[in-house]
Each structure stands twice: as structure tokens, then as C-alpha cells.
Amino acid sequence: MQRETEITALTDVMAKFTSYIGKRLPNDVKDKLAELRTFETNPLAKTIYMSMADNQDAADKLDRPSCQDTGVIQYFIKAGARFPLLGELEDILRNATLGATQMGPLRHNAVETFDEKNTGTNTGSKIPWLDWEIVPDDDSALIDVYMAGGGCTLPGKATVLMPGEGYEGVTDFVFDVITSRGVNACPPLLVGIGVSTSVETAARLSKRAILREVGSHNPNENAAKMEQLLEEGLNEIGIGPQGLTGKNSVMGVNIESSARHPSTIGVAVSTGCWAHRRGKIRINADLSYEIISHKGAVL
Numbered sequence: 275m276q277r278e279t280e281i282t283a284l285t286d287v288m289a290k291f292t293s294y295i296g297k298r299l300p301n302d303v304k305d306k307l308a309e310l311r312t313f314e315t316n317p318l319a320k321t322i323y324m325s326m327a328d329n330q331d332a333a334d335k336l337d338r339p340s341c342q343d344t345g346v347i348q349y350f351i352k353a354g355a356r357f358p359l360l361g362e363l364e365d366i367l368r369n370a371t372l373g374a375t376q377m378g379p380l381r382h383n384a385v386e387t388f389d390e391k392n393t394g395t396n397t398g399s400k401i402p403w404l405d406w407e408i409v410p411d412d413d414s415a416l417i418d419v420y421m422a423g424g425g426c427t428l429p430g431k432a433t434v435l436m437p438g439e440g441y442e443g444v445t446d447f448v449f450d451v452i453t454s455r456g457v458n459a460c461p462p463l464l465v466g467i468g469v470s471t472s473v474e475t476a477a478r479l480s481k482r483a484i485l486r487e488v489g490s491h492n493p494n495e496n497a498a499k500m501e502q503l504l505e506e507g508l509n510e511i512g513i514g515p516q517g518l519t520g521k522n523s524v525m526g527v528n529i530e531s532s533a534r535h536p537s538t539i540g541v542a543v544s545t546g547c548w549a550h551r552r553g554k555i556r557i558n559a560d561l562s563y564e565i566i567s568h569k570g571a572v573l
């Protein structure tokens with residue numbers, strides 16, 4: 275393939291995939307919502323879970339976005355250093371966002387800060403947002419697409435705790451965030467927690483945490499235990515679907531961490547809503563692709 279042809283082909287795939295995930299939830303989220311619906315005993319909560327499932331079916335059949343807020347488009351890229359279109363990927367993803375905005379259609383959600391003007395294209399300064407990791411000795415690219423909706427982004431918070439506050443301080447922080455603003459994010463929530471040195475490293479990890487599958491566990495035994503305890507504790511509050519009370523508050527709690535400065539505990543929370551629209555796709559060096567998040571998806 276000529277380079278221009280390759281660029282056009284990959285732009286088309288990413289535009290279609292970005293549009294696709296706005297209409298269909300990933301398998302892990304869909305499965306978890308079905309499980310929560312099955313175990314729910316509160317009649318109102320059960321009805322809400324059923325209307326969520328009906329909404330998803332209708333979006334799929336009618337080929338329309340499943341929530342009016344299709345968010346700000348964010349791409350989290352793990353690119354091999356030898357991926358053939360590495361240098362072109364930024365432009366490709368920007369054009370893919372333009373394409374998906376037409377194709378979806380996606381609501382226009384990019385407002386230029388300080389100009390206070392909607393660009394009307396879902397693109398703008400540093401938007402779509404790109405988060406990069408370069409993988410040595412690899413020639414593929416693994417791309418997570420995320421629609422950062424307003425409500426589900428609103429509870430996000432980061433702080434740096436005194437070291438003596440320990441894991442109890444992390445727990446207090448998470449509960450404060452979820453009980454004060456979690457209801458804005460259309461529960462049941464996927465709660466992402468980053469624990470690191472500073473606000474920005476913790477925040478980035480907390481967003482990475484909600485890109486991890488529902489039901490997956492941190493490989494560190496202690497972190498996995500904390501995920502489980504926080505999930506149980508948050509569920510005991512019984513926020514329920516859409517915040518109208520019920521058996522559960524969350525779809526899960528995912529923690530990502532890094533080594534940190536001994537004198538600080540940076541902690542951040544990001545939340546995903548019940549319509550947690552994200553997708554994972556692997557692009558191979560020959561530009562063939564594999565959709566990981568949505569089994570059987572056809573673009």
C-alpha cells in the first residue's frame with residue numbers, strides 16, 4: 275500500500291471504531307450491568323436496569339449513540355516504536371474524530387477554553403486528547419478510545435495526602451468523592467483510583483484504571499484486596515442505578531499505582547458511568563486490526 279492509502283485506510287478504521295463505541299457498550303460493561311440487574315431486588319432499581327438494557331438494544335438496532343453526551347474524545351495509545359504510521363498517528367486520530375463526528379453523529383463537545391466557543395467539530399486545542407506510551411521492540415499499536423462525558427467526568431478529583439494518612443486516607447478520599455459527586459455520573463459507576471506521588475501522575479493512573487476491564491484485578495495482592503474492600507464498602511451505601519437507591523453503587527473499583535515519594539501519597543479518582551463507552555483495538559503493522567473490547571464487532 276502507498277503511504278497515503280495506508281493513512282486513509284487507518285483513518286477510516288479509527289473513525290468507524292470511534293463512532294461504533296458510541297452506540298455499543300463493551301462486553302465487560304454489558305455483562306456486569308446484566309449481572310447487577312439479575313441480583314437487584316429493589317423494584318425501581320430493577321426497572322432502571324431494564325430500561326438501560328432496552329436503551330442499548332435500541333441504540334444498536336437504530337444505529338444511534340446510546341447517550342446524547344458522546345463526550346470529548348480521548349485516545350490512550352500504546353504504540354510500538356516500530357509501528358509504521360507512528361509519526362502520522364496524531365493526524366490520523368484527529369481526522370478520525372472529525373469522521374466519527376459526521377458518521378456517529380457525535381454531539382459537538384469541544385469548547386475552546388478562554389474563547390468559550392464550541393468548535394463544532396469535536397476537535398480543538400489538544401482535542402482529541404492523546405495519551406502516549408511507546409513500547410520498544412514492537413510494531414503494533416494498541417489504542418483505547420474513550421468518550422469522556424460531562425457527568426461521568428464531573429466527580430474526578432486528585433489530591434496529595436500527608437504520608438501519615440496512609441491507606442485510610444485514600445479510603446476517606448474515595449468515599450468523599452463518590453458520596454458527594456458520584457451521583458452526577460449516572461451510577462452504577464466504574465471507579466478508577468490512581469495512587470502515586472503527585473496529582474498529575476495519580477490522575478493519569480486513575481483514568482488508566484477505568485480503561486481496565488470491569489472484574490479485572492490489580493496484580494498486586496494488597497491492591498486487589500483494597501479494590502475488593504472499596505467495592506464492598508461503596509456498594510453498602512446503596513446508591514443504586516441513576517442514584518435512586520439499590521443493592522449496588524458500583525460496577526467495580528480498579529486501582530492503578532506507581533512507586534511514590536516516601537513523603538507523599540498522591541491519590542486521584544476518575545469515574546465511568548453505566549454507559550461507559552470505551553473500546554480497545556489493536557492495529558497490526560500491516561494495518562489489519564483486532565477489536566478486543568467488543569466481540570464480533572463489524573465496522
Ligand code: SF4
Pocket residue numbers: 341342343344423424425426458459460547548549
Ligand atoms: S454520565 Fe454517562 S450516561 Fe449519564 S449523561 Fe453523562 S455520558 Fe450519559
